[in-house]
Amino acid sequence: MPKSKAPDVTSILPKAPTGMSGFDDLTGGGLPRGRPSLVCGAAGCGKTLFAMQFLVNGARDQREPGVYFAFEETAEELAMNVASIGYDIAGLVGKKQLIVDHVRIERSEITETGEFDLEGLFIRLGHAIDEIGAKRVVLDTLEVLFSALPNEAIVRAELRRLFRWLKDRQVTAVITAERGSGTLTRYGIEEYVSDCVVMLDHRVTEEISTRRLRIVKYRGSAHATNEFPFLIDAHGFSVLPITSIGLDHGAPTDRASTGIPRLDTMMGGKGYFRGSSILISGTAGTGKSSLASWIAAAASRRGERCLYFAFEESQDQIVRNMRSIGNDLAPLIDGGKLRIHAARSSVHGLEMHLVTMIAEIERFKPSMVVLDPISNFIAAGTTNEVKAMLTRLIDLLKDSDITGVFTSLTFGGSALEQTETTISSLMDAWILVRMYETDGERNRGLVILKSRGMPHSNQVREFILDGTGINLIDVYLGAEGVLMGSARVAREARESASVLSAEEQETRRRRVVERKRAAIEARIELLHAELESEHDDVQHGDVIERSRTAAAGEARSRMASMRSADAADPGLAPPRRRR
Numbered sequence: 001m002p003k004s005k006a007p008d009v010t011s012i013l014p015k016a017p018t019g020m021s022g023f024d025d026l027t028g029g030g031l032p033r034g035r036p037s038l039v040c041g042a043a044g045c046g047k048t049l050f051a052m053q054f055l056v057n058g059a060r061d062q063r064e065p066g067v068y069f070a071f072e073e074t075a076e077e078l079a080m081n082v083a084s085i086g087y088d089i090a091g092l093v094g095k096k097q098l099i100v101d102h103v104r105i106e107r108s109e110i111t112e113t114g115e116f117d118l119e120g121l122f123i124r125l126g127h128a129i130d131e132i133g134a135k136r137v138v139l140d141t142l143e144v145l146f147s148a149l150p151n152e153a154i155v156r157a158e159l160r161r162l163f164r165w166l167k168d169r170q171v172t173a174v175i176t177a178e179r180g181s182g183t184l185t186r187y188g189i190e191e192y193v194s195d196c197v198v199m200l201d202h203r204v205t206e207e208i209s210t211r212r213l214r215i216v217k218y219r220g221s222a223h224a225t226n227e228f229p230f231l232i233d234a235h236g237f238s239v240l241p242i243t244s245i246g247l248d249h250g251a252p253t254d255r256a257s258t259g260i261p262r263l264d265t266m267m268g269g270k271g272y273f274r275g276s277s278i279l280i281s282g283t284a285g286t287g288k289s290s291l292a293s294w295i296a297a298a299a300s301r302r303g304e305r306c307l308y309f310a311f312e313e314s315q316d317q318i319v320r321n322m323r324s325i326g327n328d329l330a331p332l333i334d335g336g337k338l339r340i341h342a343a344r345s346s347v348h349g350l351e352m353h354l355v356t357m358i359a360e361i362e363r364f365k366p367s368m369v370v371l372d373p374i375s376n377f378i379a380a381g382t383t384n385e386v387k388a389m390l391t392r393l394i395d396l397l398k399d400s401d402i403t404g405v406f407t408s409l410t411f412g413g414s415a416l417e418q419t420e421t422t423i424s425s426l427m428d429a430w431i432l433v434r435m436y437e438t439d440g441e442r443n444r445g446l447v448i449l450k451s452r453g454m455p456h457s458n459q460v461r462e463f464i465l466d467g468t469g470i471n472l473i474d475v476y477l478g479a480e481g482v483l484m485g486s487a488r489v490a491r492e493a494r495e496s497a498s499v500l501s502a503e504e505q506e507t508r509r510r511r512v513v514e515r516k517r518a519a520i521e522a523r524i525e526l527l528h529a530e531l532e533s534e535h536d537d538v539q540h541g542d543v544i545e546r547s548r549t550a551a552a553g554e555a556r557s558r559m560a561s562m563r564s565a566d567a568a569d570p571g572l573a574p575p576r577r578r579r
Contacts, residue, residue, distance in 0.1 A: 013220040016064070016136065016172040019057025020050075022239035026215060026224040032195045035219075036166045036173040040191070041200035046211065046232050047176040049085075050200070051138040052078065053237050054174050056087050059097040064135035064172075067128045068100045071144035075100040085236045099128045103145075118158050121145075122165055129171060137166065137173040142190065163193045195219045201227075210349030213239055229351030231359070238355070249398040250275070251453075256403070259298025260291075262461065262472035263446075268454035272429055274367075275401040276452075277394050279424060281408040282433035286444055287465055288407040289313075289372050291433065293322045294470055295405055296370050297329060300337040304367035308340045309357060311376045315340040326469040339364055345376035350389045353380070358396060368403040374423070375409040390423050428452045433463055446472060 015029035024030045031037045031054070039047050055066035070078060078100055079089035092098035103121070128134065139145070146155045166173045177190050191197045197216040202209060212227045230239040255270040264271040272278055278295075280288045289312075296306045310318055318340060319329050332338035341360055348356065361369060371393075377386045390406075397404045406427070424430055430449040435442045444463035448456045461472040 015221070016058065017062060018054045019061055020053055020237050020239065021235075022228070022230070023213075023237075026228065026239060027196075027218060028221055028223065031172055031174070032218070032220065033172050034167070034170040035195040036163050036175055036193075037196035037198065038175050038177060038190050038194035039198045039200065040177045040179060042179045042202060045200040045202040046230070046237060047200060048073075048078075048140055049082070049232060049237050050198075051140055051174045051176055052082050052087070053085075055098060055136055055138055056082070056089075056092065058136045058172075059092050065097050065132040066099075066136035066138065067125065067132070067134045068098065068138045068140070069125060069128075070100065070102050070140050071104075072141065074102045085234060096132045099132055099134070101128060118162060121162075126169070129169060135171060137171045139173065139175045141176045141178060143178050159190060160193055191216065200230075210351045212351060229355050231352065231355040233359075238359070249395070250401065252276075252401060256302075257298055258295045259301075260294060260470050260472065263470075266448055266457035266459075266461065266472070267429070267451055268456055270454075272403070272451075273453060274403055275398060276428035277397065277404040277406065277426065278429045278431065279406050279408060279427040280431045280433065281410055281424075283410055283435060286433040286435060287463060287470075288409070288433060289318075290322065290325055290327075290465055290470065291431070292370050292372050292405050292407050293318065293329065294325075294327055296338065296368060297322075297327050297332060299368045299403070300332040300335075303337065305336075305364060306332075306338050306368040306370065307360060307364050307366040308338065308370045308372070309360075310340055310342040310372050311345045312373065314342050318342075324467070325465050326467055339366075345380055348380070350377060350381045350385055353377070354389050354393060357393065361396075361400075361402070366402060368405065369397060370405045371407070373407040373409050375407075387423055391426060394423075394426055424449075 014033040015027070015031065016033040017024050017030040039050050041047050052068065055068055058064040059066050068078070073081070075089075082089060089098065089100060093100060101124070103124070125137070129137065142159070146158070163175075175190065175194070194217075196218045199214045199216050201212045201214070203212070204210075211230050211232065213230045214227045215223045215225065228239050230237065252273060252275040254274050255268075255272065256274050257264050257271040258267070280291050282288050293308070296308055300306045308318075313321070315333075319333070322329050329338060329340075333340065339360075341357075343356075345353070357369075357371075374386070374390060377389070380386075381389070394404060406423075408423075427450075429451040431446065432449050433444060433446050436445050437443075444465070445460045446463040447458070447460045450456075459474075461474065464471040464473065
C-alpha cells in the first residue's frame with residue numbers, strides 16, 4: 001500500500017502577513033492568522049514598533065482593520081512616535097481602519113479578591129473589535145496590565161483566559177511582554193500559551209549596539225530558528241533572513257576586465273569572472289584601495305553600476321586621492337554609475353552594518369560591490385562574528401550575480417598570506433600586494449595567490465602607481481634574487497651596458513674578419529692577374545716561334561730552288577752539317 005503524502009503545513013495553517021521586510025520570509029508568510037503571538041524583549045528593543053507596524057500594514061495593505069490597546073502610552077504619544085516612519089495614525093483612525101485606545105491601570109482602583117478577572121477588559125476590547133470589524137489586535141504590554149496584581153496564581157489564570165478569549169474571537173493578536181529573569185517573559189507562562197513567540201534583543205558589546213531577532217517557536221509551521229539582524233530606520237522595522245542562503249547559486253562563465261591589461265593577462269588573459277568574490281590584501285600603503293577603485297571605475301565606465309562602501313575615507317577624499325593616479329571618479333559619481341557610501345566601522349554593530357549594506361544594495365541594484373577595508377570590522381566584533389557576517393554578505397552577492405571586491409589590511413609581523421578576518425577561503429580570487437625593502441627603499445609587488453576556475457600567473461610583478469595609472473612590470477629575477485625599483489633599474493642598466501659592450505666587440509671582430517677577407521680576395525685577384533699575364537706571354541711566344549719556323553722553311557725552299565736542288569721535305573728540318 002503506497003504511503004500517503006505528507007500534508008502541506010503552509011496550506012493548512014493560514015497566516016497574516018506583517019508587511020515587514022524579511023520577517024514574512026522567515027515565518028513562511030507572517031504570523032498565525034486567528035491566533036495570539038507573543039513579542040518579547042527588553043526595554044528599547046522595538047516591541048511597540050513591531051506591533052504598530054503589524055497593525056498599520058494590515059489596515060493599509062491587507063484591508064484588515066486593527067485595534068491597539070496600549071497600557072503605557074497614550075494614543076497621541078503613539079501617533080507622534082510612529083509619524084517619523086510615515087505612519088498616519090490619525091488618518092487610519094478617521095477612516096475606521098484603526099482604533100487606538102489607552103487603557104489606564106491604577107492599583108488603587110483594583111481590589112484583589114478571589115473572584116478577580118479581566119471581564120471589563122474583554123468587554124471593552126470586544127466592543128472595539130465589533131465597532132470596525134477588526135481582524136488584528138495588539139495588547140502592549142502585559143506587565144502593566146497585571147502589575148497591580150501581586151497574586152501570581154491569579155495572573156497565570158487570567159493570562160490563560162485572555163489568550164483563549166482572543167482565540168475564540170478569531171483575531172490575529174500580538175501581545176508584547178518584557179523579558180523576565182531566566183524566562184522569556186516576567187511571568188513565564190506567556191510563551192507557553194502563545195502559538196508564536198518572537199524574541200527581540202538589543203545588546204551592547206564593547207560600546208557597539210546590535211539588534212537581533214529570533215523566532216523561538218511557531219506552532220504548526222516550519223520557521224527559521226537562527227538569530228537574524230533587524231533594523232529600525234526611516235522605513236520602519238525590517239529583517240534580513242540572510243542565513244538561510246545556501247550554496248545553490250550559479251557560476252557565471254563570462255569574464256570582465258579589471259581595467260589593468262597586465263593584470264587581466266595574469267588572470268588567464270581575460271580578467272575576473274562576473275559574480276565572483278575578489279580579495280585584495282596587503283599591509284598599509286601597498287595600494288589596495290587604489291587597485292579596488294581602479295577595478296570599480298573600469299566596471300562603471302562599461303556602464304555597470306558599482307556600490308563602494310568605504311570605512312576609512314570620505315567620498316571627497318577618495319575622489320581626490322584617486323585623481324592623483326589618473327583615475328577620475330567624479331564623472332562616474334555624477335553620472336550615477338558609481339555610488340560611494342562612507343561610514344566608520346565603529347558607528348554600528350556588525351549586524352547593523354550588514355543590514356545597512358544589504359538595504360543599499362537593494363536600492364541601488366549594482367553589478368559590483370566594493371568593501372574597503374573589511375579588516376576594520378574587527379573593531380566591531382570578534383573574528384568569528386566578522387567572518388559570519390561577511391559569509392552572509394558574500395552568499396547574498398553570489399546569489400544575485402554581483403561581483404564583490406574586498407580589501408583587507410594585514411599588519412606588519414603577521415603572515416602576509418593570512419587575512420585578519422580569515423575569509424580567504426571564501427574568495428574566488430586572491431590578490432596580494434606587499435612591500436619589498438631593498439637598498440634603502442620600499443617598492444610594491446603584486447602576485448595572484450589564487451584564482452578559481454582559470455589558469456593564472458604565479459609570478460611577482462612590480463606594482464607601480466603614478467600619474468598615468470597602475471602599471472605592472474616584470475621584476476628582475478636572478479642570482480641576486482628579486483629586484484625592484486632603482487635596484488632593478490641599475491641591474492637592467494648594467495645588463496644593457498654589458499650587452500652593448502658585447503655587441504661592440506662582436507662588431508669589431510666582424511670588421512677584422514671583413515678586412516682579412518678583403519685582403520685575401522685582393523691577393524687572389526692579383527695572383528689571377530699574374531697567371532693571366534704569364535698565360536698571355538706563353539701564347540704570344542708560341543705565335544712568334546711558329547712564325548719564325550714558317551719563315552725559315554720558306555727561306556730554305558727558295559734557296560734550294562735557286563741552286564736547282566731537290567725540294568726538301570718542308571716538314572723536315574734541314575740536315576746538320578758535319579764538321
